[in-house]
């Protein structure tokens with residue numbers, strides 16, 4: 001069996017224009033792990049995820065997915081390699097129904113995607129009730145569930161989520177957290193999520209990377225992800 005991590009990032013640099021934002025990011029995530037990427041506003045968390053899906057090119061360093069060097073590849077290659085991305089905000093097609101949004105995700109997942117459709121409705125029963133509804137008319141929490149569902153039907157090996165709790169009411173955040181853990185447990189999906197919400201970080205992360213000024217400055221190892229430790233790193 002391969003011991004290659006699902007994600008291995010080494011010395012990653014990336015710019016917006018001439019400004020270096022990422023300045024040597026190193027991280028590794030093993031199969032089936034749920035890892036949090038935390039840090040204050042503007043430190044480069046979203047930029048890191050954009051690099052990991054090929055939306056922003058690295059200027060230095062490397063990104064390996066499931067043992068394959070993906071550095072410099074376009075975003076469709078990352079998607080085919082099994083990276084699913086749930087960006088910050090409500091990134092669903094607002095004028096399409098729930099069902100149609102999931103169909104878009106299936107195009108990436110192929111034949112297997114169609115079977116995963118039913119699974120999405122199991123994890124998120126609300127989406128089944130609303131399957132004929134326009135996505136843009138649903139609540140923030142429902143849209144977040146749909147965004148996760150749309151990534152899931154693409155059959156990802158690695159799911160990247162950017163602040164999944166944002167704009168979602170607490171009871172729904174808890175339900176989404178439970179669903180993400182079930183998805184990992186049952187499908188083996190590896191998860192790297194950006195988050196600033198303490199409850200969400202504590203609810204699902206087994207390990208955390210702490211980012212500051214475009215670098216990973218600390219790691220909170222397994223067993224140490226406690227309220228005090230996380231608060232200390234976020235200065236809250």
Ligand SMILES: Nc1ncnc2c1ncn2[C@@H]1O[C@H](COP(=O)(O)OP(=O)(O)OP(=O)(O)O)[C@@H](O)[C@H]1O
Nearest residue numbers: 016017021039040041042043044045046047048196
């Ligand atoms: N499209 C862009 N063009 C130019 N600069 C950008 C762009 N997007 C982000 N930046 C800058 O890059 C830096 C890192 O931003 P990034 O969005 O990665 O931070 P973040 O850690 O995700 O922050 P937040 O917690 O606010 O979401 C910030 O200084 C930001 O202003």
Ligand SMILES: [Mg+2]
Nearest residue numbers: 045046047088
């Ligand atoms: Mg961000």
